[in-house]
Amino acid sequence: DTGVSQDPRHKITKRGQNVTFRCDPISEHNRLYWYRQTLGQGPEFLTYFQNEAQLEKSRLLSDRFSAERPKGSFSTLEIQRTEQGDSAMYLCASSPRTRPNEQFFGPGTRLTVL
Amino acid sequence: LAKTTQPISMDSYEGQEVNITCSHNNIATNDYITWYQQFPSQGPRFIIQGYKTKVTNEVASLFIPADRKSSTLSLPRVSLSDTAVYYCLVVGLISSGSARQLTFGSGTQLTVLP
Numbered sequence: 221d222t223g224v225s226q227d228p229r230h231k232i233t234k235r236g237q238n239v240t241f242r243c244d245p246i247s248e249h250n251r252l253y254w255y256r257q258t259l260g261q262g263p264e265f266l267t268y269f270q271n272e273a274q275l276e277k278s279r280l281l282s283d284r285f286s287a288e289r290p291k292g293s294f295s296t297l298e299i300q301r302t303e304q305g306d307s308a309m310y311l312c313a314s315s316p317r318t319r320p321n322e323q324f325f326g327p328g329t330r331l332t333v334l
Numbered sequence: 335l336a337k338t339t340q341p342i343s344m345d346s347y348e349g350q351e352v353n354i355t356c357s358h359n360n361i362a363t364n365d366y367i368t369w370y371q372q373f374p375s376q377g378p379r380f381i382i383q384g385y386k387t388k389v390t391n392e393v394a395s396l397f398i399p400a401d402r403k404s405s406t407l408s409l410p411r412v413s414l415s416d417t418a419v420y421y422c423l424v425v426g427l428i429s430s431g432s433a434r435q436l437t438f439g440s441g442t443q444l445t446v447l448p
Contacts (some may be wrong), residue, residue, distance in 0.1 A: 253436065264438075279436075313377070326377050330373075
């Protein structure tokens with residue numbers, strides 16, 4: 221399968237804990253995006269990488285959120301000191317160099333903060 | 335940033351053509367218009383993108399008037415499986431190295447009835 225994969229699919233954590241999500245984009249897609257989606261709302265853009273460079277991170281919700289893509293392949297999104305308001309679906313997408321606006325989304329990671 | 339506005343919901347019957355319009359009054363010169371489909375518990379799926387006039391692919395058509403302040407997604411002969419949320423998204427030129435508008439609106443819930 222050559223789709224975008226995300227791990228884990230579900231995460232339950234207690235308030236105050238740190239969580240890390242992984243995204244594996246489609247091979248050779250140079251752009252990678254992270255979004256958050258809450259129930260009944262559209263995806264909310266968080267950050268964007270072109271290869272290993274993080275070109276847009278102003279939309280990250282707070283300094284508790286950080287993302288990396290160290291080798292320009294997979295990416296991680298970390299949330300420190302989780303809060304109940306962080307409960308949401310976290311989506312990753314990638315797009316190819318030749319069609320940068322055509323994003324391919326993964327299945328998402330559902331985070332529940334108790 | 336281009337803000338998008340769509341109808342919250344639409345109903346249609348199988349076999350009919352469905353047109354969903356999105357308003358994006360402050361679209362910038364270099365912005366593209368993209369549309370996505372999302373089923374429950376899945377990531378969005380790219381449908382079509384356009385810049386001006388009309389674009390058609392195997393699943394949909396996209397009509398964009400000359401002023402580009404709105405766009406209309408046209409789905410021919412819908413079936414029950416087309417029941418989903420449809421989002422328009424205005425995207426700045428990603429190749430510029432800076433992600434501009436990458437925020438989805440609340441989307442349009444399309445329900446196809448038998």
